[in-house]
Amino acid sequence: MAFSPEELERYSRHIILKEVGVKGQKKLCAAKVLIVGAGGLGAPAALYLAAAGVGTIGIVDADEVDLSNLQRQIIHGTSDLGRPKVESAADTMRDINPHVTVKTYQEFLDSANIMDIIADYDFVIDGVDNFPTKFLINDACVMAGKPFVHAGIIRFKGQLMTYVPGQGPCYRCVFHDMPPKDAVPTCKQAGIIGAIAGIIGCLEALEAIKYICGIGELLCGRLLTFDALKGDFHTIKLPPRDPNCAVCGDHPTITELIDYEQPECADAQHGSAL
Numbered sequence: 001m002a003f004s005p006e007e008l009e010r011y012s013r014h015i016i017l018k019e020v021g022v023k024g025q026k027k028l029c030a031a032k033v034l035i036v037g038a039g040g041l042g043a044p045a046a047l048y049l050a051a052a053g054v055g056t057i058g059i060v061d062a063d064e065v066d067l068s069n070l071q072r073q074i075i076h077g078t079s080d081l082g083r084p085k086v087e088s089a090a091d092t093m094r095d096i097n098p099h100v101t102v103k104t105y106q107e108f109l110d111s112a113n114i115m116d117i118i119a120d121y122d123f124v125i126d127g128v129d130n131f132p133t134k135f136l137i138n139d140a141c142v143m144a145g146k147p148f149v150h151a152g153i154i155r156f157k158g159q160l161m162t163y164v165p166g167q168g169p170c171y172r173c174v175f176h177d178m179p180p181k182d183a184v185p186t187c188k189q190a191g192i193i194g195a196i197a198g199i200i201g202c203l204e205a206l207e208a209i210k211y212i213c214g215i216g217e218l219l220c221g222r223l224l225t226f227d228a229l230k231g232d233f234h235t236i237k238l239p240p241r242d243p244n245c246a247v248c249g250d251h252p253t254i255t256e257l258i259d260y261e262q263p264e265c266a267d268a269q270h271g272s273a274l
Contacts, residue, residue, distance in 0.1 A: 042127030
């Protein structure tokens with residue numbers, strides 16, 4: 001694979017990094033990343049992965065753009081109101097970088113389709129806003145041997161962790177089971193500062209880039225939290241993989257994917273550790 005003069009200029013700031021170089025940029029251009037959710041987290045992640053030249057980017061979202069989204073979902077604009085989010089996101093990504101291939105899935109993930117959708121991708125980004133889908137993504141990725149990054153945001157706080165098979169605990173090792181209904185307030189109920197989605201979503205994109213290029217230290221076995229009001233990042237060392245985990249443990253009890261009840265409000269962000 002040889003870069004054209006236009007591509008060399010486009011990716012020049014990557015290529016001069018000794019940790020990336022031509023070899024790393026070629027890895028990015030050959031990589032396939034799936035983003036689940038074209039909302040607050042998925043929007044900045046999608047923009048930066050497209051700009052980075054990730055060759056194939058899949059984006060899953062069943063919703064349409066509405067006015068309340070625009071406070072934080074920066075991949076969409078006022079002219080996109082009423083459009084499917086995946087179409088709006090894909091147009092913006094292609095405008096940023098016409099070299100990337102964007103695949104869209106205007107559907108909800110469930111146990112019937114998730115394994116087929118994630119099958120062709122090298123890395124998965126959890127940009128969803130509800131517990132049922134977060135547990136579904138974790139369980140499917142564990143079963144399929146796919147690395148993924150989890151993130152959650154609410155109010156002025158955010159968190160993220162990365163799972164790589166064989167390199168630390170999965171999401172279920174840490175959070176165990178679905179919380180009781182209404183135990184955690186939604187963003188519609190509690191509010192969210194828009195910029196926190198940008199910060200955490202960009203960190204998710206960075207985890208994907210580091211994984212693809214094989215550089216740096218991923219957030220495997222670590223939970224990164226950010227408190228915007230205090231301006232404080234904190235890294236929490238997580239326990240090792242739980243041998244009794246229901247999905248990745250030595251004797252898993254969850255061997256088929258589970259469709260938990262979806263919340264009535266699809267704007268519920270994960271804030272269980274915040």
